[in-house]
Amino acid sequence: MEKIDRAKISALIDGELSKEEAELVHKAIMEDESLRKEYEEISKLNGELKSYAQKVMFQPKVTFPKSSTSLNIPVPIMIFAILILRLFLKLIPSVIGSCLEIIVLGLVVTLLLQYLIRVSDQERQILLNR
Amino acid sequence: MNIFTRLSDDEFKKLIKPLLEYAGGYAFSIVRNREDAEDAVQDALLKAYRELKSYDCSRSFKSWWFTIIRNCCLDLLRKRRVRSTSDDIDMDDLPSLEVNKQKELEQDEEISWALNQLAPEHRQIIELRYFGDCSYLEIAEALNIPEGTVMSRLYSARKALTDIYRKEKENGKNR
Numbered sequence: 670m671e672k673i674d675r676a677k678i679s680a681l682i683d684g685e686l687s688k689e690e691a692e693l694v695h696k697a698i699m700e701d702e703s704l705r706k707e708y709e710e711i712s713k714l715n716g717e718l719k720s721y722a723q724k725v726m727f728q729p730k731v732t733f734p735k736s737s738t739s740l741n742i743p744v745p746i747m748i749f750a751i752l753i754l755r756l757f758l759k760l761i762p763s764v765i766g767s768c769l770e771i772i773v774l775g776l777v778v779t780l781l782l783q784y785l786i787r788v789s790d791q792e793r794q795i796l797l798n799r
Numbered sequence: 800m801n802i803f804t805r806l807s808d809d810e811f812k813k814l815i816k817p818l819l820e821y822a823g824g825y826a827f828s829i830v831r832n833r834e835d836a837e838d839a840v841q842d843a844l845l846k847a848y849r850e851l852k853s854y855d856c857s858r859s860f861k862s863w864w865f866t867i868i869r870n871c872c873l874d875l876l877r878k879r880r881v882r883s884t885s886d887d888i889d890m891d892d893l894p895s896l897e898v899n900k901q902k903e904l905e906q907d908e909e910i911s912w913a914l915n916q917l918a919p920e921h922r923q924i925i926e927l928r929y930f931g932d933c934s935y936l937e938i939a940e941a942l943n944i945p946e947g948t949v950m951s952r953l954y955s956a957r958k959a960l961t962d963i964y965r966k967e968k969e970n971g972k973n974r
Contacts, residue, residue, distance in 0.1 A: 676954035722929040726824035729840040734848040
C-alpha cells in the first residue's frame with residue numbers, strides 16, 4: 670500500500686485535491702483502518718465547524734463610502750488638466766503663432782491618455798469578472 | 800492597480816457585497832462580539848476604499864479584503880482590550896441562533912472554547928477557512944505562505960482542535 674501524506678486527508682475533505690490525488694487518497698483510506706478513523710474524525714469536526722460558522726455569519730449593517738467628486742476623475746489627472754489650462758492661457762499670444770505644434774502636442778497627449786485608460790479598463794474588467 | 804484605475808462607487812459595492820456576510824462571520828470569529836465585528840467591517844470597508852490603489856490585481860481580491868478585515872479587528876481588539884476580559888464568547892451575541900436548543904448551544908460553546916485554545920497560527924487558518932470560506936489559494940495569499948503549507952497547517956490545526964475537543968469532553972467540562 671502506498672504511503673500517503675496525512676495532510677491530504679484534510680485536503681480531500683476540503684475538495685482541494687486533483688482528481689488523481691483524490692482517488693489515491695480515497696483508496697488509501699479504504700485500505701487502512703487508522704486513516705479511515707482519521708478521515709471520519711476530521712469529517713465530523715469539519716461538519717461541526719461549518720455549522721458553527723454558518724450560525725455566526727451575519728450581514729453587517731455598513732455604510733458604503735462615497736467618492737467626494739461626482740466626476741469620476743483621478744486627482745492627478747485633474748491637477749494635470751488645470752496646469753495645462755493655466756499654461757495655455759499664459760501662452761495664448763504665442764500659441765496663435767504655433768497652432769500646428771499645439772495640435773501635434775494635443776494628439777500625442779490624447780493618444781497617451783487613451784492608452785492608459787484602455788490599460789486601466791482591462792484591469793478593471795479582470796477585477797470585476799472575478 | 801495604476802492611478803488611472805479608479806473603481807466607481809457601484810463597482811466597489813459590486814465587489815464587496817457578496818463577501819459581506821462572510822466578512823461579518825470572520826470578524827465575529829476574531830473579536831467575538833457582534834457589535835465590534837460590525838465596527839471592524841465598517842472600518843475595513845473605509846480602509847479598502849481608500850487603499851484600493853494598493854491592491855495588486857494579480858492576487859485574489861477576497862484575500863486582500865480579508866487581510867484588511869483581520870487588521871481592523873486586531874486594531875479594534877488592541878483598543879478595547881480593557882473591555883474584553885472574558886475568553887469565552889458571548890452566546891447572546893450569536894446572530895440568528897435558535898437559542899432554545901440547549902444541546903446545540905452547549906456544542907457551540909464547546910467549539911468556541913476549543914477554538915480559543917488553539918495556537919494563533921492554527922486559529923488564524925481555521926478562521927479563514929471556515930468563517931471566511933477561503934480556498935487554499937486564497938488563504939495562501941492572505942497569509943503569504945505556500946499552498947502546501949496551508950494544507951499541512953490546516954491539518955495540524957484540525958488535529959490540535961480534535962485533541963482539545965477530546966480532552967475537553969473527557970474532562971467533562973461544561974462551558
